[in-house]
Amino acid sequence: MSVNTSYQKYTLNFKFDAGTSRGVLKTKDTFFIKIWDGNDPEKFGLGECGPLKGLSVDDRPDLEERISKILNLLTEKESLPENKEEAYKLANELAGEDFPSIRFALETAFLDLLNGGERQLFSNDFVFKKEPIPINGLIWMGEMDFMKSQVDKKIEEGYSCIKLKIGAIDFEKEIELLSYIRSKDAECVLRVDANGGFSPEEAMQKLERLAELKLHSIEQPIKQHQWKDMSRLCGASPIPIALDEELIGVYSRADKIELLEELKPQYIILKPTLLGGLESCLEWVSLAEPRGIGWWLTSALESNIGLNAISQFAAELQAPGHQGLGTGKLYHNNIDSPLEVVGDFIRYNSQLKWDLSALQL
Known part of the structure; x- marks a missing residue:
């Protein structure tokens, strides 16, 4: 197996000025991550890493750098998770406590890939x-x-x-x-x-x-x-x-x-x-x-x-x-x-x- 990854920064644009107690939101930056087996590139898992500005513990200037490093570490693995428990364990191992939004993105990308790469993470x-x-x-x-x-x-x-x-x-x-x-x-x-x-x-x-x-x-x-x-x-x-x-x-x-x-x-x-x-x-x-x-x-x-x-x-x-x-x-x-x-x-x-x-x- 060849573990492959990529990511993309994406700016979401609100349809209106979204007022909250922490200010007015006009845009929100997020990151999409993609994980796939190089032997089957058509099937891939997607996850989203989108911390909230001023609130998430991983709203920090080096977030993108960390995403890149964590995904590089993932490509060094010899295999990808084979079940839900392994998916959670590996996401925790890679992202730890400091990057909760990356951990969420990894978990969901793994689950997506485990279930065929169709954006259907669970069978319910x-x-x-x-x-x-x-x-x-x-x-x-x-x-x-x-x-x-x-x-x-x-x-x-x-x-x-x-x-x-x-x-x-x-x-x-x-x-x-x-x-x-x-x-x-x-x-x-x-x-x-x-x-x-x-x-x-x-x-x-x-x-x-x-x-x-x-x-x-x-x-x-x-x-x-x-x-x-x-x-x-x-x-x-x-x-x-x-x-x-x-x-x-x-x-x-x-x-x-x-x-x-x-x-x-x-x-x-x-x-x-x-x-x-x-x-x-x-x-x-x-x-x-x-x-x-x-x-x-x-x-x-x-x-x-x-x-x-x-x-x-x-x-x-x-x-x-x-x-x-x-x-x-x-x-x-x-x-x-x-x-x-x-x-x-x-x-x-x-x-x-x-x-x-x-x-x-």
Whole structure:
């Protein structure tokens, strides 16, 4: 066997100015990696390495250099993984803890290649029976009229779960917008994500105000690494708390257990690109469920290549509730794929084809 690799940097262009509590996004850089056996070059696995700027631990200037070095190391191997366990093991060996997004890309490229190089990483009903996955509708930050128009569109499209990012504009305006959503749909599952936007001193007062709107949950009300304050909030909040950024950089099993037992959140949010790939997320699930902690999966603004991998992984795990997988329509120049959103579901429509012509791998 001759192990071959290549990679390509690719800039995704947003269709609109995507407002978050960390600023406005117009573009997102990502890297696609390709792995194949030189004796069978027509069959190849694809993975995506797309850390989030200012958030991922591997958002660093030498990322591309590291991708190149890691892929060169891979070409020195005498063989490629022959099963899922070997795929996870080799990805961890090559990328380690310092480069979670590279580890995710390697895992998914290996799984893709293992399953024939058709972008079908798992054999489950999502791909083969078009079994859809329920997703939440995400409302991006911006002017009030813009946000209300997004809400109206999501409700018109049939979303039964809406997620609103808060913490960056005036709190009273956010309350107004949440009240607007409730006036439009009293029964919808309503999630908010503060991205650490509250101070520990003000958080409980704001949580009590938000609770009046019967929210499903709030993600990361205060910034990560404030365990004493976060533990207090998780224990007393009238709204279930979901940890997101808090999980970033926590890799060992012992550290994961310590976090879950110290903070006792009601939910955790799993983003494979940020948390070290699929195997790391599997471990989070295995530790959370026995402790009565719920979870769901969320994309981290990947292209359809990464989104496809996470969607298939969600189906493989039979992920409960609404997943955060509705990001496929964000970009002008996304990779065309069989993924499609119908109502508040994402599904894999095998009648549609992958178009990889934009890639130069």
